[in-house]
Amino acid sequence: MNPETRDRIAASTEPVVVVTGASSGIGAATVHDLAADHLVIAVGRDTGRLQQVVSALRAGAVVPLAVDLTDVDAVAAAFADLPRVDALVNNAAVMYRTSAATLEPEQFRLMLETNVVAPANLTRLLLPQLTAARGTIVFTGSGASRNPVPHHIAYASSKYALQGYVDSLRLEVAGDGVRVATVAPGPTATVGAYRMDGLPDDSAAGDRIDPRTVARSIRHVVDAPADTQLTEVWVRPRVERR
Incomplete structure (x- = not known):
């Protein structure tokens, strides 16, 4: 993070919020929503897609940050000098359509690393700033953590694990005034969800949440x-x- 960006974040008169998985789906929609009155640090792996999100919003409202959240060293470097965070939205996730018979260990590891370990690591790194701000941490959960269905076996497992982490975290930071929440959507109209369900990327399935x-x-x-x-x-x- 260059000094100019760091100083801009430190001096912001608007709340500073970090949103992961910001280049598409729920993450991009969240950046669009919050950028109206927050300074948003939009985190994603794809620089080009992040820039598309930034260019659609008011000037100066969004700081794009390209980093692979499963790369522990890269994440530590990217956030090392972030001066302030008022809220963190842990949204990034991956999902594959798998069954117990077809699930490969590497697929399972990637989902657990991205959906559980990565948000836990980023929360750890930003907890001092969030504690100083008496801030809010939001995790995008899933209806799959309460109502799993066939062929979502690894994804549901990762979201069950995430919910356990969130509930424990809330108890640990309660005395510091940090708020911890899960927002758990059901079937949502995102490319990742369509692919996991074997639907085309531009599916018009009408029973999904925007x-x-x-x-x-x-x-x-x-x-x-x-x-x-x-x-x-x-x-x-x-x-x-049904």
């Missing part, structure tokens, strides 16, 4: 009044699948 709806729920948690925390928000389609 990513912008999930982003509004994330904002609701981030903007909750100071005397409360919204610990779990379950966002379900208006018409449930």
